[in-house]
Amino acid sequence: MKIAIASGKGGTGKTTLSVNLSAYLAENEEVVLSDLDVEEPNSGLFIKAQLLHEEEKYKMVPEWKEDQCTLCGICQEVCNFHAVIQLGDMIMVFPELCHGCYACSELCPADTLPMVPKKMGMLKHLRNDKLSFIESRLDIGEEQAVPLIKQSQEYVEEHFSDDILRIYDSPPGTSCPVIEVTRDVDFVILVTEPTPFGLHDLKIAVETMKELKKPFGVVVNRHGIGNDGVLRYCEGEGIPVLAKIPNDRKIAELYSEGKLVYNEVPEVKQELDKIITYLSTLKQGGVQ
């Protein structure tokens, strides 16, 4: 079973839920946590584990070979992303804009733009007993998260069998990186906070999940602040609220130190139990 933990608004507690849920589950079963918020990966700050393997991740970009170039301009014409530009008698490639479609390279009549690997980030594979943790980190200056997210998912697919529970910590928002993380999962947990910002961004996230035809549920974090807008919305829309994590300064303090909270705050453990019960019901209900 594959679960994504996502949210419209940033800072609602995605990472807190991902690391605590994964660590708690891993007390009893094999779990893979994969941090796919590659722009700002934070789960690793909370997971104490042993590094098993790390590898550089590459994307393929064109590289200009001056000597054979006839300056015909086809490369510039076919690039929809302005990543290849002809300037006088030079061809300039902007790798950070390149989407790796190969059009310039393969349509060049003189073969002067071979595709070469360019580093875009790092992947780390760690383990602590039953918890496996995969962290992917985009290099600063790389603008596109999606290629690294794809390769990280492939890594998880290759290294773990299907019957192991996978938890994906998603980036915030509802644009392309989030779609990439959630499109192939069995269930999405949307984390929100009970405030007008939380509600507004939750509604967009819900619309996105409906568009993707993904089953999803909501976890309310910092329950007790703000107002009851989120709960009323979920009730009205028939969206299951899986858990309500209380608003507690202690949780914020533990989080700030990079500590797991479920062993220190009993209410958090109770709420995690509710999520686990819900997920196991789902699993028995046929989601694989």
Place this chain on the structure above:
Amino acid sequence: MKEIVVISGKGGTGKTSITASFAYLGGADVVVADCDVDAADMHLLLQPDFARGEDFYSGELAKIHPDKCTQCGKCAEICRFDAISVVDGLHIVDPLSCEGCGYCARICPTDAIENLSMNVGKWYISKIKTGSIMVHAKLGIGADNSGKLVAKVKNEAKRLAEETNKEYIIVDGSPGIGCPVVSSLSGASFVVLVTEPSVSGLHDLKRVYELVHKFNLKAGCIINKSDINEKVSEEIEAFLREENILHITNLPYDEQFTIAMTNGQTIVESDSNGLKQKIADSWDKIKQTIN
């Protein structure tokens, strides 16, 4: 005209609440741009009137016309995004996978593939409750946040600020370090980093600052919820000194932020626990630094 861009790396640090407060304090001198188009929330505090809206098109999506397609399969062969598959004997494009590179349309021997322009959202010019103008946008569901809509919002704000002789543009940027953030930062006179003293806050601050530094931009930092963890707060201050980043202020952890938001107000609209004065002093400090 000066452009002040507020970013945070990590979400949930109070970036939008603080940006909206500056917008409120700046009043008529300021054009506001909400460039956090993927989770645009500033309108909930500044109450824009959505007076003028326009669709925004960016990027392309391949569409195969079955009447012209001979099912030769060349498109599927060259597509690096696995966006073309065969369903019931027909080649079709999966819109979620298509990157809009246009390669398939170029090599299709029967010209059966068309590139459709994509509507990625809507952008608005609004009057807000401070009497000034705000440019903002709504990104479409699952749309490609390539930074083009962000650039549109910023450029419109710039144009309006020039036309109406405003002194400042205040930009609410997006989280992360990817395309939308890069777009938000371009052309900035000053960057305000809003962070919180947690291990995640510090980690994300360092990453996003590396980006700011790469663009050679001047920056200042507000440590929000500074009393949540004094030790990490000190670490952040040390980092600011080391990197020569202006330490603008520390704000305490205070649920007044949430209460104000729940009332649809910026934190400076009521004088709660001295926060108003601290934020007003910060705004003055930023203005002094850039002028």
